[in-house]
Amino acid sequence: MRIVEVDPTSCVACRNCEYACAFKQTGDFDIKDSNIRVNFYPEERACIPWTCVHCGEGWCMEVCPAGAILRNPETGAVEIDANHCAGCKMCLLACPSGSIHFDKVELVSKKCDLCGGDPACVKFCTSGALQFVEEEEAYSFRRESLDNKLKRLFGLNKRGS
Amino acid sequence: MPERETVQTLCRMCDDRCAINVYLEDGKIVDIDGYKEHPWNRGRLCVKARAAVDMVYHPERLLKPLKRTKRGFEEIPLQQALDEIAERLLAIKDKHGARSISIWKGEAIGFAQEEDMARRFVHALGSPNYFSNDSMCYNGRYFGYRLVEGSWPVPDYENSRCVVIWGANPPHAHPNMTQMIMRARKAGAKLIVVDPRMSAIARQADLHADLKPGTDGALALGLIQQLIETQGYDREFVEHYTVGFTELAEYAKAFSPERVEEQTGVAAAVVRELARTIAAAAPRVAVYVGNGPEHHENGINNIRAVACLDAILGALDREGGNRLVEGFKANHLTLYDEIPLEHLGPIGADRFPVLYGFRQECHTMTGINTILSGEPYPIRAMILTAANPALTNPNTLKVREALGSLDLFVVRDLFMTPTAELADYVLPAASFLERVELHTHAKYQRITMTRKILKFPDVQDEYQFWHDLAHRLGIGEYFPWEDETELTRWILEPTDISLERAAAHPEGIEYTPIRYRKWEKEPFNTPSGKVEFSSQYLKDLGYPALPEYKPPAYLESPDPEYPFVLITGARKLIYYHSRFRNIKRFRTAIPGPEVELHPEDAAALGVADGDSIRITSRIGSVEVPAKIKSAVEILPGTLQMTHGWKEANVNLLTHDDRFDPISGFPLMKAVEVQVENV
Numbered sequence: 001m002r003i004v005e006v007d008p009t010s011c012v013a014c015r016n017c018e019y020a021c022a023f024k025q026t027g028d029f030d031i032k033d034s035n036i037r038v039n040f041y042p043e044e045r046a047c048i049p050w051t052c053v054h055c056g057e058g059w060c061m062e063v064c065p066a067g068a069i070l071r072n073p074e075t076g077a078v079e080i081d082a083n084h085c086a087g088c089k090m091c092l093l094a095c096p097s098g099s100i101h102f103d104k105v106e107l108v109s110k111k112c113d114l115c116g117g118d119p120a121c122v123k124f125c126t127s128g129a130l131q132f133v134e135e136e137e138a139y140s141f142r143r144e145s146l147d148n149k150l151k152r153l154f155g156l157n158k159r160g161s
Numbered sequence: 162m163p164e165r166e167t168v169q170t171l172c173r174m175c176d177d178r179c180a181i182n183v184y185l186e187d188g189k190i191v192d193i194d195g196y197k198e199h200p201w202n203r204g205r206l207c208v209k210a211r212a213a214v215d216m217v218y219h220p221e222r223l224l225k226p227l228k229r230t231k232r233g234f235e236e237i238p239l240q241q242a243l244d245e246i247a248e249r250l251l252a253i254k255d256k257h258g259a260r261s262i263s264i265w266k267g268e269a270i271g272f273a274q275e276e277d278m279a280r281r282f283v284h285a286l287g288s289p290n291y292f293s294n295d296s297m298c299y300n301g302r303y304f305g306y307r308l309v310e311g312s313w314p315v316p317d318y319e320n321s322r323c324v325v326i327w328g329a330n331p332p333h334a335h336p337n338m339t340q341m342i343m344r345a346r347k348a349g350a351k352l353i354v355v356d357p358r359m360s361a362i363a364r365q366a367d368l369h370a371d372l373k374p375g376t377d378g379a380l381a382l383g384l385i386q387q388l389i390e391t392q393g394y395d396r397e398f399v400e401h402y403t404v405g406f407t408e409l410a411e412y413a414k415a416f417s418p419e420r421v422e423e424q425t426g427v428a429a430a431v432v433r434e435l436a437r438t439i440a441a442a443a444p445r446v447a448v449y450v451g452n453g454p455e456h457h458e459n460g461i462n463n464i465r466a467v468a469c470l471d472a473i474l475g476a477l478d479r480e481g482g483n484r485l486v487e488g489f490k491a492n493h494l495t496l497y498d499e500i501p502l503e504h505l506g507p508i509g510a511d512r513f514p515v516l517y518g519f520r521q522e523c524h525t526m527t528g529i530n531t532i533l534s535g536e537p538y539p540i541r542a543m544i545l546t547a548a549n550p551a552l553t554n555p556n557t558l559k560v561r562e563a564l565g566s567l568d569l570f571v572v573r574d575l576f577m578t579p580t581a582e583l584a585d586y587v588l589p590a591a592s593f594l595e596r597v598e599l600h601t602h603a604k605y606q607r608i609t610m611t612r613k614i615l616k617f618p619d620v621q622d623e624y625q626f627w628h629d630l631a632h633r634l635g636i637g638e639y640f641p642w643e644d645e646t647e648l649t650r651w652i653l654e655p656t657d658i659s660l661e662r663a664a665a666h667p668e669g670i671e672y673t674p675i676r677y678r679k680w681e682k683e684p685f686n687t688p689s690g691k692v693e694f695s696s697q698y699l700k701d702l703g704y705p706a707l708p709e710y711k712p713p714a715y716l717e718s719p720d721p722e723y724p725f726v727l728i729t730g731a732r733k734l735i736y737y738h739s740r741f742r743n744i745k746r747f748r749t750a751i752p753g754p755e756v757e758l759h760p761e762d763a764a765a766l767g768v769a770d771g772d773s774i775r776i777t778s779r780i781g782s783v784e785v786p787a788k789i790k791s792a793v794e795i796l797p798g799t800l801q802m803t804h805g806w807k808e809a810n811v812n813l814l815t816h817d818d819r820f821d822p823i824s825g826f827p828l829m830k831a832v833e834v835q836v837e838n839v
Contacts, residue, residue: 010343012361012735014332018207029208029735029750042791045364095272123194126207126336128343141347150348 002131004036004051004112005138011047011129013040020124024115028087030116033103035112036121036130049129050098051121052112054078060091060100060111077114085109165189167197169667170612171600173593174209174216175737176268177202177337177417178600181210181615182668189213190594190614198668199609201602207336212744213594221576221743222591225619232586237617242586243645246544249569250286253542257591259287260505261541261772263528267548268738269590271278274652275623277494279546280521281545282627284495285639289502289510289523290540294548296516296525298593301824302457304515305464308696309708310477312485312687315604316447318345320481325353327467328377329451330360332648334732338449340771345447351438356453357728358801359759359794371427371796373619374728375713375831377410377454378463381470382710383421383432384439386413388473393440395475402680403693407709412707424712426796443474453730456714456829457716459556461822465708480677486603487679489672492652496639497521506537513825514702524825525554526817531613532563542569546623547590551580552805555815556780556826573626576743579807591622597645599652602669609669610649624648704823713831714819723778723833725762728801729811730829739805754806755788758836759797763789766838775837776800778814784839785809800834 021034031037054071054103061069068084069091074081080091080100085108088157092100092109100111112119122132133140150156163186171178172193180199184192193211216222226242227234237245253261264283267278273649280291298618306778318324318341331338339362346352346365354366362368372380388394389410399406418429439446448470454463476482477773503510503517508531509524510517516524532540543564554560564570565583572584581587594614601608613622621629624645631640641646650660658670684690688698700706711717715726735747742748756776758768768774770789785802795801802811819828 007553010346012332012339012363012364014207014336014339015750016208016336016363016734019735019746020211023746024209027746029746030751040364042359042794045359045366045369047364122206122208124208124211126205126332126339127425128205128340145347145349148347152349 001054001135002114002117002132003053003135003138004114004122005048005133006051006161007129007131007141008046008048010127011038011049012127013038013047014126015051016124016126017130019119021118024120025110032101033110035099035101035110050099052078052095052110053097054114058093059096063090063094065090072113075117076116077112079113080109080111082106082108163741168612168614170594170614171172172206172210172213173611174213174741175335177335177483178602178609179206179210179337180669181206181610183594185614190217199425200605201669202337203340205337205340205808207734209684209737209741212741212747213592215744216575216741216802217592217594219743223574223576223587225589227587229585231318240619241657242588243629243633244572246569246586247630250542250634253568254286257539257541260290260826261539262286262288263290263292263508263523263540263543265543265545265548265550266291267546268294269547269740273600274494274648275596280628281494281496281639282344282631282636284497284500284502285631285636286634287502287506289505290528291521292523292528293527294553295520295522297554297826297829298455299458300453300516300520300522301821301826302450302452302464304519304739304824305461306463306468307519307686308693309465309468309687309701310471310485312340312469314477314483314485317481317484318342318447319348320443320445321345321350321442321447322481323351323353323439323447325355325439325446325448326362327448327450328453329449330356330362330732334362334451336734348639351442353435354440357470357721357796358731359800360731366690368431368438370425370427370431370435372427372725373713373796374799375457375459376425376716377457378459378466378708378710379416379421379424379712380427380432381395381463382413382416382507382708383418383425383464384414384436385409385469385473387418387433387436388440389413391436391440393436393443393471395444396473398475400476403692403694404689405693409469410695412709416710424716439470439474444476444479446470446474446476448476448483450625451648453830454521455821455824455826456730457831458819458821458828459711459713460826461823462705462708462710466710469694469708472694477692478677478679484675484677485679487606487673489601489656491599491656492654494652495521508540509825513820513823515823516825525550526820526825526827529554529560529563529817531688533559541567543567544571544573545580545584546573547575549578549739551578551583552812554808554817555812555829556817557810558781559813561570577782578739585648587691588626589617589620591617591620592732596622597649597664599649605669605671606670606673606675608663609667610660610663613645616683698822715737715831715833720833722836723835724798725836726799726831726836727776727778727814727834728799728830729815729832730804731801733803736803736805754803754809755786756785757788757795757801758796759789759799760789760792761797762836765785766836768838773839775839776802776814776834778816778832778834780816781813783809783811800836
């Protein structure tokens with residue numbers, strides 16, 4: 001399956017992803033409705049985007065007493081069925097990364113569903129900090145970054161001047 | 162199920178012009194997302210693009226011509242509006258001469274051929290008076306680089322080892338540039354950001370030089386001094402391809418890191434570190450200068466000093482540096498060769514000869530004075546197309562008075578703006594989804610043709626408007642093409658790209674392959690044919706030949722009555738100058754204007770976040786809610802307020818009589834103000 005890979009070293013906290021997700025959910029730009037969140041810490045100059053990684057063993061799925069959280073067989077996304085959600089908020093507690101939030105209007109839990117396989121947050125990410133990648137290839141940019149350093153260190157980059 | 166159709170075109174919600182898929186159902190646009198095949202944006206978009214759906218079908222959209230009457234604006238038929246406008250233009254031409262008629266082009270209509278249509282029209286009519294938003298944006302940087310290098314190069318981000326973003330905030334101002342910068346970083350490039358504020362791009366900077374507003378030249382000269390002193394410059398390039406190096410080196414000597422620290426507030430150690438970082442990456446140093454340095458009284462010489470770095474580092478037109486662009490050799494609509502009108506005294510050309518000489522632009526602020534004074538000759542009519550100077554030009558009250566006093570003021574726009582409210586006729590304009598035109602992405606040397614996807618009955622595209630008016634005014638011979646498609650065919654005529662081929666390639670067509678080091682064989686587009694650290698052209702016009710530094714007035718002679726310095730015009734992602742305030746969900750995200758200030762200043766004033774404060778300059782006063790930033794995001798004593806808000810218009814504060822002497826750009830990013838808690 002493919003997941004949303006996040007790169008805090010490319011994110012500029014422009015909030016395009018949050019607006020795009022909120023728009024997909026509600027038609028508005030209230031970032032409280034977004035299933036992806038970007039935290040910006042000015043003192044540290046740190047921008048940290050985060051959303052659900054659709055765990056292999058989803059603790060939210062396990063804990064849900066209503067059985068409302070299921071894996072989409074096509075996309076692999078862990079999805080909440082709002083029609084079955086009882087609003088007990090136990091999934092919020094169970095999620096180790098805080099990727100589920102509670103909608104106080106609809107009284108149900110909300111989380112990323114990968115937009116059915118074409119996530120809006122990635123399409124509207126202008127920095128490239130978000131990529132939609134096969135899970136086994138996720139974070140390979142870390143290796144590529146090391147490759148670039150090694151290329152430079154050993155003078156392997158012979159192109160141009 | 163309604164039939165779904167997908168059409169590719171370019172977004173023109175801002176000047177990035179990203180490729181988009183437009184989805185239609187029964188001829189109505191229902192969605193927009195990014196088109197992956199265009200190399201420019203590779204399928205990525207900012208959230209403004211999708212809002213084009215809301216913009217074109219907005220309930221406030223102007224769809225009928227309006228005429229001012231005693232009872233307010235009334236709808237009139239399109240043909241009647243054009244007849245009446247033509248009749249009144251001819252009467253004004255008879256009474257005051259052709260040059261009393263002027264055009265003002267704005268940013269909402271798009272560049273390229275539509276700008277040139279307006280230029281063509283006014284010249285065909287016999288007037289040299291073409292005004293535009295470029296009196297305040299773009300031209301300043303173009304002049305700075307053109308004077309030094311012969312044109313404004315594009316940064317070759319992806320191949321660079323060090324990216325320098327100087328006075329720009331791409332994530333908000335040019336969103337698509339962000340992914341290019343981040344690709345460079347992922348490949349190991351350092352990122353340097355020069356900005357008084359910790360902008361969005363500065364959040365990822367390896368080095369952030371938070372200099373005092375308007376001191377850019379001191380920092381650039383300081384870097385030049387360090388590069389020369391530490392032998393970190395490209396001797397061979399400088400020797401063979403430049404003029405004035407000895408003089409520049411001599412002048413830069415005075416800019417030691419300690420002197421730079423005293424001027425800019427950037428620590429001497431940081432200045433040395435910046436110089437070391439760019440020297441280590443040379444010649445793969447890509448520099449992009451934004452709008453920040455333009456709006457200062459020494460703006461152009463500051464930008465020239467930054468431009469000199471390209472040549473000193475040997476980065477100019479080298480891979481990973483700043484590449485000189487080869488243009489698209491198509492037909493041009495302008496008539497400057499066929500009908501030269503310089504003898505008629507284009508407004509502002511005498512005081513700002515570079516502005517007219519390089520860009521054939523008249524000076525808008527002088528234009529406003531001319532409308533009011535009638536000196537040196539009357540300007541009595543104006544057709545303004547999709548600009549909003551009643552919010553975006555400096556000294557709003559004067560702008561409003563002038564535009565409201567014209568004998569004939571015609572405005573074309575998508576919406577009723579504060580500028581349109583002053584007009585005699587307001588004509589509905591076509592959005593970018595309703596027009597065919599050619600766009601160039603200089604970075605990829607590619608042209609892409611946009612599509613006419615929608616048509617509203619009484620809404621004319623730009624060409625149809627100028628065509629129909631020209632034919633009523635006896636200058637129809639200059640507008641012989643039946644429609645904009647035929648015009649585009651003519652524009653493409655001398656090229657090897659046909660209209661049909663352009664239409665078949667929504668991913669764009671490379672018009673000429675990218676080459677580096679063109680200077681090995683071709684001269685630079687400067688009078689000497691070399692890079693000009695020192696400019697005889699400027700010297701002959703009475704300006705300093707070297708990119709001399711002058712400290713900004715608020716530092717050189719502080720005014721105790723106005724102890725704060727106000728930066729205006731920092732961009733917001735979802736707004737584009739004064740546009741899009743009527744998109745409802747944008748208001749959810751950013752509900753209204755605010756002024757950013759440092760927490761220490763807020764504490765001293767007794768201001769809490771969101772409190773209303775009054776800002777006053779020698780020009781005027783506004784009240785606006787305070788946004789207290791973190792101590793690292795803005796300098797103490799410095800405020801920032803974004804333009805384009807009707808509710809709190811920052812240009813009530815800005816000066817329309819303090820200019821950069823070369824470009825005529827107004828001082829808008831270092832305005833002396835006082836602040837009160839109200």
